[in-house]
Amino acid sequence: xxxxxxxxxxxxxxxxxEFIPIYKEHPNxxxxxxxxxxxxxxxxxxxxxxxxxxxxxxxxxLKDPDIDAVHINTPIPNHAEQSIAALKAGxxxxxxxxxxxxxxxxxxxxxxVKETGLTYMMMETVVYSRxxxxxxxxxxxxxxxxxxxxxxxxxxxMKGWPGYWEGLPPMHYATHCVGPILALSRSEAExxxxxxxxxxxxxxxxxxxxxxxxxxxxxxxxxSDLSAEITRSLFNTARQYCESxxxxxxxxxxxxxxxxxxxxxxxxxxxxxxxxxxDYAHLLPEKIANFTSAGVYDSDDNQxxxxxQGAGHGGSHPHLAHEFVSALMExxxxxxxxxxxxxxxxxxxxxxxxxxxxxxxxxxxxxTLSED
Numbered sequence: 026x027x028x029x030x031x032x033x034x035x036x037x038x039x040x041x042x043e044f045i046p047i048y049k050e051h052p053n054x055x056x057x058x059x060x061x062x063x064x065x066x067x068x069x070x071x072x073x074x075x076x077x078x079x080x081x082x083x084x085x086x087l088k089d090p091d092i093d094a095v096h097i098n099t100p101i102p103n104h105a106e107q108s109i110a111a112l113k114a115g116x117x118x119x120x121x122x123x124x125x126x127x128x129x130x131x132x133x134x135x136x137x138v139k140e141t142g143l144t145y146m147m148m149e150t151v152v153y154s155r156x157x158x159x160x161x162x163x164x165x166x167x168x169x170x171x172x173x174x175x176x177x178x179x180x181x182x183m184k185g186w187p188g189y190w191e192g193l194p195p196m197h198y199a200t201h202c203v204g205p206i207l208a209l210s211r212s213e214a215e216x217x218x219x220x221x222x223x224x225x226x227x228x229x230x231x232x233x234x235x236x237x238x239x240x241x242x243x244x245x246x247x248x249s250d251l252s253a254e255i256t257r258s259l260f261n262t263a264r265q266y267c268e269s270x271x272x273x274x275x276x277x278x279x280x281x282x283x284x285x286x287x288x289x290x291x292x293x294x295x296x297x298x299x300x301x302x303x304d305y306a307h308l309l310p311e312k313i314a315n316f317t318s319a320g321v322y323d324s325d326d327n328q329x330x331x332x333x334q335g336a337g338h339g340g341s342h343p344h345l346a347h348e349f350v351s352a353l354m355e356x357x358x359x360x361x362x363x364x365x366x367x368x369x370x371x372x373x374x375x376x377x378x379x380x381x382x383x384x385x386x387x388x389x390x391x392x393t394l395s396e397d
Contacts, residue, residue: 029053031094031350032094033095033350034059035058035095036097036099045059060080064081092116096120096148097120119145119148123373125370128374131374131392132390135364135367138363139363144353146362151204152205155305155340156270157209158308160209161208169279172210174253174273175205175270176256179198179202181268183259192231192233200370202373203244203255207369209272212247213247213393214372215388217244220240221239221380224238225261242376288300305344313347348360
């Protein structure tokens with residue numbers, strides 16, 4: 026790989042197409058190739074963005090010696106298999122959430138990264154959203170004081186989405202909840218306990234054997250006096266789409282707005298105040314800074330769900346791409362790296378296992394914990 030730029034291939038061109046113009050404009054990346062099974066869509070996207078290197082076969086893409094890194098944006102069931110194949114092929118990996126659907130798959134990815142020395146980053150949007158960067162800045166400046174408790178929730182009705190979503194256990198897609206509460210202080214989960222509540226439609230239960238409409242998990246932080254609560258729903262629960270987190274500190278606390286397009290609340294002592302969260306484009310290279318507020322899915326008739334909550338998941342897309350590319354250029358670990366991604370992902374997987382066993386406490390596997 027060049028010490029000045031990295032050749033990136035994007036795999037999956039639904040949500041993934043959002044990142045094409047970002048990589049094209051990034052000063053240390055070359056938007057080299059795209060991959061999509063549907064050749065008609067592949068050519069449509071390739072022509073629109075001027076990408077000449079195109080693949081319908083992921084295995085053939087991985088044989089291309091010029092590709093340094095792959096950014097995977099395919100359906101959830103493919104993430105682990107494609108990440109493992111890419112690492113075995115000598116490619117760095119950025120992968121949309123979640124990292125995998127089983128603890129064993131997470132372990133394999135962590136071990137491969139350790140063996141190969143390659144870079145892996147789970148592209149968790151919330152930890153690079155403007156809301157998170159705002160709270161992170163408050164925390165690092167000491168404005169929050171001592172953190173006392175954290176809470177996050179993700180409510181999203183998935184009726185009508187692709188078949189693999191039907192009946193998916195809520196916590197199997199929990200990274201948008203888990204990510205921000207662990208990322209604020211770069212913490213790790215030590216163990217979890219989770220309860221299920223309510224019941225989804227009977228025809229949805231069979232695929233995964235999961236009956237719960239809502240799952241609520243408590244997370245005990247490793248080497249800390251902190252714990253956190255996360256709540257997740259996917260079906261048969263009346264709630265506007267929301268990816269939210271609340272942070273309670275000794276001096277100030279941040280609470281997410283209950284309704285979209287309202288401002289969040291900062292509590293100073295017992296005094297609340299609605300605040301407008303600023304954009305954080307100034308943290309990015311000039312050429313990609315505009316993508317915090319504008320992207321591919323801008324028009325009314327071509328709008329991705331992520332734009333409901335701010336341009337590209339709270340403006341996170343260029344921050345994610347920049348973190349990944351910068352880590353490659355600087356030879357450092359991105360956040361979240363493979364171990365951190367496994368910790369975040371396994372919280373949800375094991376939380377559902379806990380819920381199916383009446384709230385049993387389950388410890389995180391050793392491979393999801395950083396070395397002391």
